[in-house]
Amino acid sequence: MDPLTPEDVSHIARLAYIKLSGSEAEKMRVQLTNILSQFQALASVDTEGVEPTGHTTDVHSIMRIDEPHPPLEREDVLQNAPDRDGEFMRVRPVLE
Amino acid sequence: MTTRSTNSELHFATARELRSRFDSRELSSVEATHLMIDRIESLEPDLNSFITLTPERALKQAELADQRLRGSGQEPTALTGVPVMVKDNFSTQGVETTAASKILKGYIPPYDGTAVQLLKESGAVILGKGNLDEFAMGSSNENSAFGPVHNPWNTDRVPGGSSGGPGAAVAAGECFVGFGSDTGGSIRQPAALCGVVGMKPTYGLVSRYGLLAFGSSLDQIGPMTRSVADCADALNVISNHDHRDSTSVPAPFADFGHDLEAGVSGMNIGVPSEYLVDGIEPGVRSAFEASLKTLEDLGANISETSLPLTDHALAVYYIIAPSEASANLSRYDGVKYGLGSTDSKTSAEATESARADGFGEEVKRRILLGTYALSAGYHDAYYKKAQQVRTLIRREFTDAFLKFDALVTPTSPGVAFKIGDKTDDPFRMYMNDVCTIPVNIAGLPAISIPGGMSESLPVGLQFIGPLFGDTVVIQAAAAYERATTWHTEHPPV
Numbered sequence: 001m002d003p004l005t006p007e008d009v010s011h012i013a014r015l016a017y018i019k020l021s022g023s024e025a026e027k028m029r030v031q032l033t034n035i036l037s038q039f040q041a042l043a044s045v046d047t048e049g050v051e052p053t054g055h056t057t058d059v060h061s062i063m064r065i066d067e068p069h070p071p072l073e074r075e076d077v078l079q080n081a082p083d084r085d086g087e088f089m090r091v092r093p094v095l096e
Numbered sequence: 097m098t099t100r101s102t103n104s105e106l107h108f109a110t111a112r113e114l115r116s117r118f119d120s121r122e123l124s125s126v127e128a129t130h131l132m133i134d135r136i137e138s139l140e141p142d143l144n145s146f147i148t149l150t151p152e153r154a155l156k157q158a159e160l161a162d163q164r165l166r167g168s169g170q171e172p173t174a175l176t177g178v179p180v181m182v183k184d185n186f187s188t189q190g191v192e193t194t195a196a197s198k199i200l201k202g203y204i205p206p207y208d209g210t211a212v213q214l215l216k217e218s219g220a221v222i223l224g225k226g227n228l229d230e231f232a233m234g235s236s237n238e239n240s241a242f243g244p245v246h247n248p249w250n251t252d253r254v255p256g257g258s259s260g261g262p263g264a265a266v267a268a269g270e271c272f273v274g275f276g277s278d279t280g281g282s283i284r285q286p287a288a289l290c291g292v293v294g295m296k297p298t299y300g301l302v303s304r305y306g307l308l309a310f311g312s313s314l315d316q317i318g319p320m321t322r323s324v325a326d327c328a329d330a331l332n333v334i335s336n337h338d339h340r341d342s343t344s345v346p347a348p349f350a351d352f353g354h355d356l357e358a359g360v361s362g363m364n365i366g367v368p369s370e371y372l373v374d375g376i377e378p379g380v381r382s383a384f385e386a387s388l389k390t391l392e393d394l395g396a397n398i399s400e401t402s403l404p405l406t407d408h409a410l411a412v413y414y415i416i417a418p419s420e421a422s423a424n425l426s427r428y429d430g431v432k433y434g435l436g437s438t439d440s441k442t443s444a445e446a447t448e449s450a451r452a453d454g455f456g457e458e459v460k461r462r463i464l465l466g467t468y469a470l471s472a473g474y475h476d477a478y479y480k481k482a483q484q485v486r487t488l489i490r491r492e493f494t495d496a497f498l499k500f501d502a503l504v505t506p507t508s509p510g511v512a513f514k515i516g517d518k519t520d521d522p523f524r525m526y527m528n529d530v531c532t533i534p535v536n537i538a539g540l541p542a543i544s545i546p547g548g549m550s551e552s553l554p555v556g557l558q559f560i561g562p563l564f565g566d567t568v569v570i571q572a573a574a575a576y577e578r579a580t581t582w583h584t585e586h587p588p589v
Contacts, residue, residue: 008468009464011471012464012467012468012471013464015467015471016422016451016463016464016467017426017429017444017447017448017451018448018451018452018455018460018463018464019448019449019451019452020452020460024460028460028461028464031461031522032461032464032465032468034522034523035414035465035522035523035526036465036468038410038411038414038523039411039414039415039478041407041408041411042408042411042412042415042481042482042485043477043481045405045408045481045484045485045488047481047484047485047487047488050484050487050488051484051487052480052483052484052486052487053483053484053486053487053490054313054483055313055343056299056313056490056537056538056539056563057298057299057300057343057345057539057563059300059343059344059345059346061342061343062339062342062344062346063342064339064340065339072206072207073206076204076206077206079204080202080203080204080206080432080433080434081431081432081433081436082430082431082433082434082435082436082437082438082450083431083436083438089431089432091431091443091446092440092441092442092443092445092446093441093442093443094442094443094444095442
């Protein structure tokens, strides 16, 4: 396979919401290229018409009975927010 | 054939031995808990197997356990009064839970995960939270934001990972039972490298509710113990059907210890040749060959078999697990818990810098790998292809189990390696999991038990069973354990 380009790495870093420094991005580019090149052998496996497996035990998603349970204590949840205002979590503006 | 521990080495007793001392009133849970707390204090500077210790909570639980053991209230269980450790990716109400990540420093969960809740209900005494590779991503416990764990057999060596904390703690006698999680070998590989028993049950037997998610279709909680019987007892406590995990399988389950004494005479056990490839250390190979001879002497029918797709399992795993991780770890956005960023201008910048500062290098690498494999234009070539090969790997196992009751393999191609030896080459590190990964891909039960020594370090032996064949691997492991003395060897600590 072709090595990843610096643009490839900055694209996926943006998708993943991870800011990378220049040297970090270059190290990742080399390592990810190396790892991905080890995966190329998979292309040789004939998977024509094979259903993908997402889950192994053939138990289909089981819904619980729809009855209300006590929710988590609000204060117990909010105490973990890095930035809060009373009963709210604060976030930075989404639009500048 | 259980060996009885002397008082001076009570910390190396099995949970069953400890319980029998509780029953005979030779010892109380409070005394056993004090013994553990003292031992942890003296060993932790060398091992670092705990991230958080909760001695006051533990002593309170021990007092309640002693009342229960003396007959007041509920019937005691196999773990009542037994000091245990849970890995720090188990959600524990009121006790900091970090998954060994800086991004969760200071996070106090508002709820207990199901396994923790069941442990508390059973009367187990929880000593604290075990160290691990950050978000369970690693094979050496070197990826912890709280420092590496050292192998008690040789503190220059890794304990394996990602459940290195529970592995080292059980081996060193810092607790009687450890609980870990296994996504690609994270219970079995450290069990092998630390010389203890570790089991990944069939996917869905233990609820994942409250387990900080890594690869949801692969993750499974399981016990780490000093005997196979303890492993079965611990699994009985933590397995259940849980409506809070939609992949939890319907109960009731068998007693996992039901066939402990049944032996392997007449059992058909396959040896997949692909697990004995180049790269396996000579000492591991010769220990494995000696183990096969032991099983044969016990009356098992051992024959070689082939699972050709094993060679593709590593690639399948390192596409599927990072893909699932990239989605699961998107919740760490610096808003709801953990590390935040207050000096950013926009919400997107705040998230980007919280994740840049909070995640370690291996976690970033896997998130990026998974993001790439799921991104437009690459999804079919990587993620879908891996899921299709996953189907073929499952079929290959299903076919093998038409002929065999169980498969036997080494757990890891090598013994514990030196700290720092493999950190520069991620793919070389990933090769550590080559014998354990196929099991998670297929959702199967597998157990690693002490199966020899090489270079004065433990070697693990792995039994793999068919889906829901958990009692079969326990049966085979127990027979091997009775015939050997590897489980009675303890590290020099």
